[in-house]
Amino acid sequence: xxxxxxxxxxxxxxxxxxxxxxxxxxxxxxxxxxxxxxxxxxxxxxxxxxxxxxxxxxxxxxxxxxxxxxxxxxxxxxxxxxxxxxxxxxxxxxxxxxxxxxxxxxxxxxxxxxxxxx
Amino acid sequence: xxxxxxxxxxxxxxxxxxxxxxxxxxxxxxxxxxxxxxxxxxxxxxxxxxxxxxxxxxxxxxxxxxxxxxxxxxxxxxxxxxxxxxxxxxxxxxxxxxxx
Amino acid sequence: xxxxxxxxxxxxxxxxxxxxxxxxxxxxxxxxxxxxxxxxxxxxxxxxxxxxxxxxxxxxxxxxxxxxxxxxxxxxxxxxxxxxxxxxxxxxxxxxxxxxxxxxxxxxxxxxxxxxxxxxxxxxxxxxxxxxxxxxxxxxxxxxxxxxxxxxxxxxxxxxxxxxxxxxxxxxxxxxxxxxxxxxxxxxxxxxxxxxxxxxxxxxxxxxxxxxxxxxxxxxxxxxxxxxxxxxxxxxxxxxxxxxxxxxxxxxxxxxxxxxxxxxxxxxxxxxxxxxxxxxxxxxxxxxxxxxxxxxxxxxxxxxxxxxxxxxxxxxxxxxxxxxxxxxxxxxxxxxxxxxxxxxxxxxxxxxxxxxxxxxxxxxxxxxxxxxxxxxxxxxxxxxxxxxxxxxxxxxxxxxxxxxxxx
Numbered sequence: 237x238x239x240x241x242x243x244x245x246x247x248x249x250x251x252x253x254x255x256x257x258x259x260x261x262x263x264x265x266x267x268x269x270x271x272x273x274x275x276x277x278x279x280x281x282x283x284x285x286x287x288x289x290x291x292x293x294x295x296x297x298x299x300x301x302x303x304x305x306x307x308x309x310x311x312x313x314x315x316x317x318x319x320x321x322x323x324x325x326x327x328x329x330x331x332x333x334x335x336x337x338x339x340x341x342x343x344x345x346x347x348x349x350x351x352x353x354x
Numbered sequence: 355x356x357x358x359x360x361x362x363x364x365x366x367x368x369x370x371x372x373x374x375x376x377x378x379x380x381x382x383x384x385x386x387x388x389x390x391x392x393x394x395x396x397x398x399x400x401x402x403x404x405x406x407x408x409x410x411x412x413x414x415x416x417x418x419x420x421x422x423x424x425x426x427x428x429x430x431x432x433x434x435x436x437x438x439x440x441x442x443x444x445x446x447x448x449x450x451x452x453x454x
Numbered sequence: 455x456x457x458x459x460x461x462x463x464x465x466x467x468x469x470x471x472x473x474x475x476x477x478x479x480x481x482x483x484x485x486x487x488x489x490x491x492x493x494x495x496x497x498x499x500x501x502x503x504x505x506x507x508x509x510x511x512x513x514x515x516x517x518x519x520x521x522x523x524x525x526x527x528x529x530x531x532x533x534x535x536x537x538x539x540x541x542x543x544x545x546x547x548x549x550x551x552x553x554x555x556x557x558x559x560x561x562x563x564x565x566x567x568x569x570x571x572x573x574x575x576x577x578x579x580x581x582x583x584x585x586x587x588x589x590x591x592x593x594x595x596x597x598x599x600x601x602x603x604x605x606x607x608x609x610x611x612x613x614x615x616x617x618x619x620x621x622x623x624x625x626x627x628x629x630x631x632x633x634x635x636x637x638x639x640x641x642x643x644x645x646x647x648x649x650x651x652x653x654x655x656x657x658x659x660x661x662x663x664x665x666x667x668x669x670x671x672x673x674x675x676x677x678x679x680x681x682x683x684x685x686x687x688x689x690x691x692x693x694x695x696x697x698x699x700x701x702x703x704x705x706x707x708x709x710x711x712x713x714x715x716x717x718x719x720x721x722x723x724x725x726x727x728x729x730x731x732x733x734x735x736x737x738x739x740x741x742x743x744x745x746x747x748x749x750x751x752x753x754x755x756x757x758x759x760x761x762x763x764x765x766x767x768x769x770x771x772x773x774x775x776x777x778x779x780x781x782x783x784x785x786x787x788x789x790x791x792x793x794x795x796x797x798x799x800x801x802x803x804x805x806x807x808x809x810x811x812x813x814x815x816x817x818x819x820x821x822x823x824x825x826x827x828x829x830x831x832x833x834x835x836x837x838x839x840x841x842x843x844x845x846x847x848x849x850x851x852x853x854x855x856x857x858x859x860x861x
Binding site: 237238239240241244260261262263264265266267270271272273274275278283286287314315 | 357358359360361362363364366382383384385386387389391392393394395396436437441
Binding site: 240244246254257258284287322340343347348352 | 520525528529530532533534537583586587755756757758759760766767770771773774777823
């Protein structure tokens with residue numbers, strides 16, 4: 237598996253087929269005398285903002301806090317990845333995961349308040 | 355037990371230096387294989403174009419580059435085994451000294 | 455080809471014809487015809503040729519890789535690279551949607567006399583309701599079928615009996631006969647109005663929503679070639695009519711009000727209502743496309759649930775994005791900005807950003823990891839690269855010159 241080509245920046249889908257987000261980061265665990273383990277895929281505004289710069293990461297964390305979103309980044313253990321041919325499929329129910337926090341916030345605070353929302 | 359984590363996406367494009375401080379290339383890719391039920395990184399790929407490799411140079415970009423006079427470039431990135439790369443400072447990865 | 459596929463192709467062609475003309479192509483073609491008669495016809499043709507290749511490529515990418523354009527660009531080139539073309543497109547899309555809303559408002563002003571700035575919010579609300587309540591199919595089909603009234607420009611052009619030799623000479627690339635800055639500014643504005651990035655974002659996203667596959671490739675090719683090919687006849691119609699009506703009277707087009715009589719000499723009392731109807735419908739259809747294209751682009755870049763066919767509560771961030779785009783576009787028009795100037799400027803700016811948007815796209819449709827054996831041929835690659843780079847370079851020079859010239 238080529239981690240950059242096959243995993244990074246790919247679409248993540250949960251077992252409910254919903255889109256969770258993109259693989260914004262890949263976390264490796266460094267171990268003495270052993271090869272680095274692919275530990276997590278990571279997603280969230282702080283993760284992709286960090287790829288631009290530390291200042292953007294701080295802004296992302298601040299904005300999340302301002303709107304009451306607990307986590308600006310979210311990790312999924314790599315052993316929950318079930319497939320990566322087209323999208324990265326994970327054994328998680330997307331709608332129940334913290335990665336969906338912004339989607340729920342926008343739906344509850346904005347979309348549902350607009351006319352003909354259903 | 356404190357675990358030591360590293361973000362691969364922040365490692366991409368970082369210049370790798372050898373033990374003598376000479377430039378080896380930029381990290382473009384990490385190859386992972388399944389061993390004993392877990393995925394582990396066995397090799398890193400370093401190339402002259404670095405992140406440009408991600409821009410799909412192979413198909414017609416490398417032809418264009420050679421026609422424009424680029425020399426000494428290869429479409430094959432250099433493979434560095436996991437135990438040859440010192441990632442203790444992820445912002446300055448270095449090749450470990452080979453045992454004599 | 456099965457009967458159902460033939461019907462889809464026919465519908466796709468109608469969509470392309472009816473959806474081709476919008477405020478940018480109307481304004482730029484009319485201005486070109488008024489100032490330079492047929493001398494800029496070749497720009498419409500070359501731009502359309504480039505567009506045909508790009509539309510076909512975006513449909514092919516979606517059908518084979520099952521990914522829409524913005525999705526594939528992020529995946530292949532990474533997040534940091536993708537920000538640059540996406541940000542540029544967002545800025546340009548906001549200006550263009552404001553211009554399109556301005557076009558609808560102007561059509562309403564021509565009928566009622568009520569100023570553009572007053573119409574901006576009501577038009578924005580109707581636009582939003584169509585997006586909020588409609589499905590992709592309903593939106594595409596209704597605006598495209600209504601857009602067929604732009605055939606009036608082709609009919610008018612034929613009725614005015616232009617000299618065929620002069621028209622054919624206009625298809626050959628030429629230098630500016632006078633006022634070079636204006637000539638080349640109009641040339642890049644025509645290119646920018648024809649080769650609009652939002653069109654291929656919209657097309658590839660629609661193809662993914664409609665679940666195209668490799669069997670759709672023939673239909674895709676036919677739609678791109680015939681649909682865009684016939685669509686460009688509408689732009690040519692506008693230019694020819696303008697050349698026959700305004701150029702002999704030395705009328706320089708710098709407002710839509712001046713354009714209102716463009717069809718009257720050829721079509722009599724039907725001229726004005728057909729012009730107003732064409733302007734309103736085409737601009738409305740384009741505004742819908744731009745709002746959706748921007749939401750598709752942002753949603754695909756961040757991996758959200760996206761799709762016009764799903765309810766707003768199921769794709770909340772996607773729905774919020776197109777809502778925000780419509781609101782911002784409408785607000786821009788409440789400022790009283792001149793719709794014609796905004797249109798011309800945003801079309802030229804589109805030409806400037808084209809390489810940033812098109813080059814990654816081109817790399818994708820030549821990458822066998824995405825399109826398998828269906829890689830692009832050298833002709834398509836060459837046409838696209840040449841047109842896009844030339845248009846961009848000319849735009850970088852021409853825009854400041856035109857601004858300095860006081861237009």
